[in-house]
Amino acid sequence: MNISDKNMRRPVAAVVALLAVASITLAGVAGYRLGYAKAMTALMSDSGHRLDLFTSTAVLMINRLSSIPATIELNADVVSLVSGEAPRNVESVNLFLHRLSAQLGSEAIFVADEQGLVVGSSNTTRQDDSRLGADIAYRPYYQDALSGFVGRHFSLGEARDTPGYFVAYPIHNGNRVTGVATVKISLNPVVDAFPLLGKPALIADRDNVVILSSQKDWLYTSLTPVSVDQRVDLELTGMYGRNRIGAFPLTVELNTEAASLGLDTVVDIPAGDNSRQTQLLIQGRTLDGMDWRLLVFSDLADVRSEAMIAAALSSLLATFLFTLVLFARQRRRAARQKQQARQALERANAELEETVARRTRALTDANAELLREMAERIQTEAMLRATQDDLVQAAKLTAFGELATGITHELAQPLGAIQTLAGNAREFVRRGDIANAQGNLAIVDDLIEKIGGIIHPLRSFARKSPAEPEEANVSAAVRNVLFLLDARLRTAEIAVANACDRSTATVWCNRNRLEQVLVNLIANAIDAMNLAETRDLGIHAGQRPDGRVFIAVEDSGKGLDATQIETLFVPFSTTKETGLGLGLAISRGIARDYGGDLLASNRPEGGAIFLLLLPQPPSRVGP
Ligand code: ADP
Numbered sequence: 001m002n003i004s005d006k007n008m009r010r011p012v013a014a015v016v017a018l019l020a021v022a023s024i025t026l027a028g029v030a031g032y033r034l035g036y037a038k039a040m041t042a043l044m045s046d047s048g049h050r051l052d053l054f055t056s057t058a059v060l061m062i063n064r065l066s067s068i069p070a071t072i073e074l075n076a077d078v079v080s081l082v083s084g085e086a087p088r089n090v091e092s093v094n095l096f097l098h099r100l101s102a103q104l105g106s107e108a109i110f111v112a113d114e115q116g117l118v119v120g121s122s123n124t125t126r127q128d129d130s131r132l133g134a135d136i137a138y139r140p141y142y143q144d145a146l147s148g149f150v151g152r153h154f155s156l157g158e159a160r161d162t163p164g165y166f167v168a169y170p171i172h173n174g175n176r177v178t179g180v181a182t183v184k185i186s187l188n189p190v191v192d193a194f195p196l197l198g199k200p201a202l203i204a205d206r207d208n209v210v211i212l213s214s215q216k217d218w219l220y221t222s223l224t225p226v227s228v229d230q231r232v233d234l235e236l237t238g239m240y241g242r243n244r245i246g247a248f249p250l251t252v253e254l255n256t257e258a259a260s261l262g263l264d265t266v267v268d269i270p271a272g273d274n275s276r277q278t279q280l281l282i283q284g285r286t287l288d289g290m291d292w293r294l295l296v297f298s299d300l301a302d303v304r305s306e307a308m309i310a311a312a313l314s315s316l317l318a319t320f321l322f323t324l325v326l327f328a329r330q331r332r333r334a335a336r337q338k339q340q341a342r343q344a345l346e347r348a349n350a351e352l353e354e355t356v357a358r359r360t361r362a363l364t365d366a367n368a369e370l371l372r373e374m375a376e377r378i379q380t381e382a383m384l385r386a387t388q389d390d391l392v393q394a395a396k397l398t399a400f401g402e403l404a405t406g407i408t409h410e411l412a413q414p415l416g417a418i419q420t421l422a423g424n425a426r427e428f429v430r431r432g433d434i435a436n437a438q439g440n441l442a443i444v445d446d447l448i449e450k451i452g453g454i455i456h457p458l459r460s461f462a463r464k465s466p467a468e469p470e471e472a473n474v475s476a477a478v479r480n481v482l483f484l485l486d487a488r489l490r491t492a493e494i495a496v497a498n499a500c501d502r503s504t505a506t507v508w509c510n511r512n513r514l515e516q517v518l519v520n521l522i523a524n525a526i527d528a529m530n531l532a533e534t535r536d537l538g539i540h541a542g543q544r545p546d547g548r549v550f551i552a553v554e555d556s557g558k559g560l561d562a563t564q565i566e567t568l569f570v571p572f573s574t575t576k577e578t579g580l581g582l583g584l585a586i587s588r589g590i591a592r593d594y595g596g597d598l599l600a601s602n603r604p605e606g607g608a609i610f611l612l613l614l615p616q617p618p619s620r621v622g623p
Pocket of ligand 1: 584
């Protein structure tokens with residue numbers, strides 16, 4: 001991946017991250033909403049169901065007894081008692097009421113006369129709850145019944161503050177209402193049933209005052225704001241005993257209308273000093289025929305935590321799905337990259353193969369070219385060698401030519417002597433002087449031998465011999481060369497100091513070639529001393545530490561200047577007018593051919609010194 005790819009990826013990654021956050025959040029919100037709605041529906045249905053059950057049970061419990069007072073006016077004793085007509089038979093009335101109450105399970109049944117005085121009661125034996133003689137004229141249920149209607153009202157008991165539902169019926173004497181029969185139905189079973197709802201619940205009467213509740217502090221509070229007049233009215237009825245009607249503790253605006261219609265409402269309870277903000281679901285039911293409302297308060301914290309769980313699960317699911325999508329994308333991308341890499345590799349491979357093939361072709365061509373060049377070189381070398389041999393031969397013949405004059409001079413003297421001696425010998429023979437003739441001929445023999453001595457080195461020098469290495473004696477070679485150049489040395493008046501005469505050194509080199517090199521070196525020395533005042537030629541030989549033999553040829557000539565030393569062995573470098581500049585090049589070539597070398601330098605005292613290095617014969621080589 002290159003840098004621009006990386007730069008491109010950055011915004012893409014940011015968009016993906018944004019998308020991830022957005023979709024996870026969205027999933028969370030949706031999950032919350034759904035979870036909330038689901039939990040809410042479940043809650044409503046469950047607690048609505050309990051509410052219905054509770055309501056119908058409570059109504060049944062209460063209504064079961066509410067028609068009792070209607071039957072009381074059928075008892076003649078009661079009618080006459082409340083009417084004050086016949087001599088009062090209080091005991092029988094009380095007994096009747098007691099039996100009725102005990103049988104039906106009411107808390108109390110009592111009758112009052114037209115003035116509101118209780119004249120008969122089921123509870124005469126229990127002093128604390130006997131209403132006999134009590135004035136109930138102010139009670140609303142009494143007033144309703146005396147007006148000919150059925151009076152129904154909640155009230156706290158006169159004596160014990162026990163809550164009860166009072167149902168009162170008029171007692172007719174003929175067409176006139178002469179008294180009121182009242183039954184007090186205990187509400188304790190209703191209170192006991194509150195736990196069945198499992199939540200805080202209350203029952204409020206028609207004045208919106210809480211008369212029954214699972215919460216003690218809610219009792220005798222008003223769900224709606226109460227004016228002072230209303231409070232006075234409520235307290236005057238005495239229905240709530242000595243309790244003052246307070247305000248409902250939950251600071252909620254209750255939609256009593258909705259509650260009474262059985263509608264569910266949700267209210268927020270603002271956070272108090274010690275409590276957090278809560279949300280309540282309020283469900284209400286009207287208790288049939290009683291103007292009472294049952295309200296149940298469900299805390300929605302559970303609903304919210306269920307919704308939160310749903311939100312968390314949804315977010316988790318979204319995260320998982322997103323990760324799955326990313327993973328799939330990543331895998332696809334990895335596969336694509338792999339594919340691209342493979343293709344690139346295949347391309348590179350193909351290119352490599354192509355390059356290798358190209359290189360192989362080039363190498364094969366180069367090899368062929370090399371082989372061709374090698375063949376050419378070998379041929380050239382052979383030609384060169386042949387040329388070199390020819391050059392050597394030519395050089396020799398040149399030297400030979402130079403020698404010719406000296407040799408002629410050298411031969412002239414013995415030849416003249418031979419001629420004279422031969423003539424003399426002939427004369428001695430004619431005279432019969434054989435002894436003298438023999439003496440002359442003996443001298444002729446010596447002279448012929450001397451001539452042979454002159455010619456022999458010439459013959460071997462001029463011969464075009466193969467250059468095979470052989471054991472060559474250094475002093476013999478030097479001697480031959482000095483002899484050949486003797487005439488030139490003498491003409492040039494050169495003093496020769498040959499230290500090689502005493503040397504027994506031998507080298508592994510072709511004798512002819514060795515002499516050729518020495519002729520070159522000494523001839524050059526003679527040339528170099530042409531204009532010199534002192535003309536000394538020195539030759540000596542010895543062995544170097546590396547085992548090779550050296551032959552040094554030094555002169556007192558003009559010496560070599562610095563630039564010359566560099567080009568000395570380059571063919572055709574000459575300072576002589578008639579020179580070819582090949583002598584030293586060929587000489588070094590010969591020396592190197594036999595594993596030796598030829599070096600040149602200046603002598604400190606002036607003049608040049610040439611050092612010919614050659615290996616010893618193999619048999620001589622030793623430690
Ligand atoms: P040529 O003798 O034909 O010139 P050489 O190769 O034998 O060719 O010598 C090359 C040159 O080296 C000579 O021209 C000469 O200038 C120089 N040279 C050779 N030997 C000596 C020497 N002993 N002293 C000074 N110069 C020399």
